[in-house]
Amino acid sequence: MKKQLVLLFTMLAIFVFSNEARSFTFKDNLNDGDTKGWMFVSDDERSTDPASCWTVENGRLLESCPWDAQLALVANRSFSSHTFKTQVEVLGSAGVVLWYRDLNNYVAIGCYANGAAIYVNEACDGTTYSTVYSNTSGQAGTFDFQVNADSKNGTIDFYVGGKHVFTHTVQASVRSGLSGLTGGNNGGYFDNFSISSTPVDKRK
DSSP states (O other): OHHHHHHHHHHHHHHHHHHHHHOEEEEEOSTTSSOTTEEEEESSTTOSOGGGGEEEETTEEEEOOSSSOEEEEETTOOEEEEEEEEEEEESSEEEEEEEEEETTEEEEEEEETTOSEEEEEEEETTEEEEEEEEOOSOOOSEEEEEEEEETTTTEEEEEETTEEEEEEEOSOSOOOBEEEEEEESSOEEEEEEEEEEEEOOTTO
C-alpha cells in the first residue's frame, strides 16, 4: 500500500511539474526602467545596432529610430498558440510581431498613427505577403492591441480596444517562434505588455 501511495504521488508530481513547465506568462509594464527579458533585431540593413533604437522612457518602451522594421522580442521563448496584449502610442508606425524564426520568417501587424488601417506583413521563406484590413475599432493614435494566435489552424484574431477587427490566416506551415513588438520611422511608445501561452517543446 505504501509503495502504491509513493508511486501515485510521484506520478502526480510529474504531471503537475510537466504542466507548469509547459505554461509560460511574461509581463512587463516597463516600470523597472530596463529591457531585461527582451532581445532586439532589425529588418532594415541601415540599422547596425538594433538595441540602440529601443529605450525605456517614463515607464514606457520607446522605439525612436528613423529606420523601418525594428523588432523587440521576448527573449529565449518560442511560442506556438498564444495570446498577448499591449498598449501602443503610435508616432510613426508600430505594432506587434509573432512567430519570428528569422528575418525571412515572421508576421508583423501594425498601423500608422491615424489608425485607418491595420497592416499584416508576413515574411514566409523570404517572400513577403501583405494584407490590409480596415480598423473598425474607432481608436486612433493610442491603441490597445490584443492578438490571439492559433498555430494549429494558422489563424490570428486581432483586436483593437477590445473590438474584433479581423481574423487572418497565415501562409506559413511552421507556426512557432518569438513574439514581441515592432516599430518604424520613430515608431512610438509601448506599455503593459503581456503574453501567455505554451512554449514549443524543443525536444520534439
